[in-house]
Amino acid sequence: MIDDQTGTDRAVAAASVTAAPLTVSRRSSRVRPFEVMTILNRVFEMRAEGRDVISLCVGEPQQGAPADVRRRAAEVVLDGTDLGYSEVFGIVGLRERIAEHYRRWYGVEVPVSRIAVTSGSSGAFDMVFLASFDAGDRVALATPGYPAYTNILRAQDVEVVELPCGPDVRFQPTVEMLEAAHRQEPLKGLMLASPANPTGTMISREELAALAGWCAENGVRLISDEIYHGVTFGSSKGTSLLECSDTGVVISSFSKYWGMTGWRLGWAILPEDLVKPCDDIAGNLALCPPVPAQHACVEAFTEESYAECDAAVAGFARARQLVLDAVEGLGWTNMAPADGAFYMYFRIDQVLGVYRDATAWCAGLLEREGVALAPGLDFDPVNGRDYVRLSLAAGPENIAEALTRIRRFQDSSAG
Secondary structure (H helix, E strand, C coil): CHHHCCHHHHHHHHHCCCCCCCCCCHHHHHCCCCHHHHHHHHHHHHHHCCCCCEECCCCCCCCCCCHHHHHHHHHHHHCCCCCCCCCCCCCHHHHHHHHHHHHHHHCCCCCHHHEEEECHHHHHHHHHHHHHCCCCCEEEEEECCCHHHHHHHHHCCCEEEEEECCHHHCCCCCHHHHHHHHHHCCCCEEEEECCCCCCCCCCCHHHHHHHHHHHHHCCCEEEEECCCCCCECCCCCCCCHHHCCCCCEEEEECCCCCCCHHHCCEEEECCHHHHHHHHHHHHHHCCCCCHHHHHHHHHHHCHHHHHHHHHHHHHHHHHHHHHHHHHHHHCCECCCCCCECCEEEEECHHHCCCCCCHHHHHHHHHHHHCEECEEHHHCCCCCHHHEEEEECCCCHHHHHHHHHHHHHHHHHCCC
């Protein structure tokens, strides 16, 4: 009898049973790896080996969180502030400050009930996509674009409609593109980013209003990624979808303008019909956003914090000008007009030299000169093999040194 067997006997008996094969979900195969993170891992390895590496491959501002935020974070940990679960959409005090921010920058009123603080903008995308779209729905987005949009949507069994956007349309989608895609089969959503990653291009107020109007007329949910607002190189902080639409979704974050990438805090501003679904989804997926970061981020909206962030943006502008001054000599072409964000996107097929494509060129540059750029295939699986993205987030001093190394690399690998 099995009950009389020793533990060893039972283990032998269990091992003799043929196990049924386990499976991995088919949807997981639709998620492409984010090669930028592979490059970043190599950067960490090289630095651990003692190599001097300039990382221009990720959008990670070097200045870090504003002083008021860091001070409050220390107080939160030490003063006994309740760090248990918060409300699903975040503490009211932080949502009130976010609402004040929208009055300050855009002159719009946002009810606190429509503001959902999330675990980074990534948490907002997960939540909003789940609330907005069913499996099989068609959602349009610009290519080149941030790969996580595509990967999250495909992981949710949503059909992604990539709209090829080149220099002729400043790498941004148009109403004409949407109409053509909608005629083939109705769209249910449009994912928009301004300033955009990887190109840095921005949509004008008139263009945004036209896209929002078309989406409203055709029952298409417009989702606007505004995480780079404030990191702009003109008089405007960026035009918010809230100035044009009551039915669209705005997503933003503390990661970029405020320099708080690792704090993992973002937010979504929801239309009324998505408030309840998003509350239900967020309460199950994350329970609540990171509570210590919430309390600290209340101080992100002080006058001193805004001043620190604007000073950092001025540094990005100086770095941008260094690249603009160098690009003709480098032989890089088809540059996207970098109106905002801290990215510049270039075509480099004329200077590949002995390298077959931009991915191999970037690998060679990293190993030989210790400069990390992002190859374009992350952002455009069709034409990205000829492009690279350069991040300005490392600041002007690092950009100046990186340009010197890139010139030397190109001269030595001309073939």
